[in-house]
Amino acid sequence: MQKYKPVPGWWYIAFFLVMMAMALAAVCAYPTHLTWWALIIALIISLAWTIPIGIIYATTNIHLGLNVFTEYIVGYMLPGRPIALMLFKTYGYITMNQAHAFLSDLKLAHYLKIPQRPVFWGQLVATIWSCFVQLGVLEWALGHIEGICTSDQKNNFTCPGPRVFFNASVIFGLIGPQRIFSSGAIYGSLQYFWLAGALLPFVIYFLARAFPKSKIRFFSAPIFFGGMSELPPATPLSYLSWCLYGFIFQKYIKNRWRGWWMRFNYITSAGLDAGLAICTIVIIAALNLTGTGFPDWWGNRAPSNTMDYLETAVQKKVGSGEIFGPRTWG
Template structure:
């Protein structure tokens, strides 16, 4: 839902505030960021509900956590900017700030050039709206015409296509991992170990998310802070070290080696 809102806000802003990146970012903040923060709050409240924690306890904890994380994030950002050379540039592939780079690129494409209009270089991308509208209707019609084919009822194009909105800035190599984990848990375990899936799948998902955060923190303190590089292997090719040498190419296929955000 949030990614749909941000795409819609980008296209609308390119039409009404073209040439004004500040207005674009302001429009994007109200159209997407506020909604995203509300959804994050609702998701966290859902976790508290599952853990049987009363809302009157959850809400002040959210306020306290927001204050603490704001201070920690600011201190961390200042520390990284002052201690990591070439941070947020192509010269430092480990710390390229892809999310910020994505926001900066969007502000240029939509806010400065207004590229998503019919006469622009990227106008062909607008056909994605038409394709995204037709595909769910097509799958629904096929399900109605062939009701005996059970797997047609499981096709959900909005969910399939929603994942593609994460490509910028998510590296391409992450998608096979997502597919593999999703297939194991939501197909194999759901079908052959449903009782385990029903009891532990959601908790295990949270545990993996927390494990990634803790592991990233440990890796930073133990390795990156001591200038110890990750072992090189075939899956680390490309400027983003995700095995795809073309992931940093532009619309024309040109790969820039000097990009700054």
């Protein structure tokens, strides 16, 4: 790799300044309700957590998000501003997420002996191009897919991710954490998890020192708490697949056939990701666009026949005009 020219530091600085100027122009010129100083705070949060979460990501291959953390902060800073909350969360969380994705690709390129400068421009051009592609696909989907983002959409385009994003803007932005999570509020007791999250790593550390041969040394508090952060929009079915695959490959095969695992484990993971993307294209082209019904068998029916999916586990439903929270907000 020493034969290739490295990427100059001023390239990153220049690109950051250009993007910073565009971000300031966007939040100040449009009615986003996000102040310029809040944007800077969001970027500082992203910068501060890039290395700590990056270390966890590099050692465990599990990426922890800052979505709830940023929502909580901006909910106190700018209460009653749901659009500002979504933008603050994007700049405070996605900036860090993109940095980790960039670092991950640079690391892979280093292993494959790919020059640094082509990787830099490849990432940059692909990211800019993806902005236009995503906007185009979104506009097309909203205008051409019947019943999109509804719970009974025939092809299951129910938009779980955007639903969570919208609900978070209402909970943390419109209503605000002050009214929901502060002392004496309906969910005020959840504040104790800040204390639990801060103290548990120290407890595990000292227990592992005291009992070096116990399995407590494998317990990771950030992974334990962060692993539940994808619920929602992920479902128990998603977690079951995740745990089953992880146990088979990272435990059973790794211990039994370590040579095969070292050679093919990550290639298999990449193959599964690629297979999912190709399968999605094939299903859309062969079934959805032709109006052909999807195969009906147990594996496809089981997830939609659960109490969670059918909402039959709810013991009490809110009727017309009824509420489940306080009648007045302080």
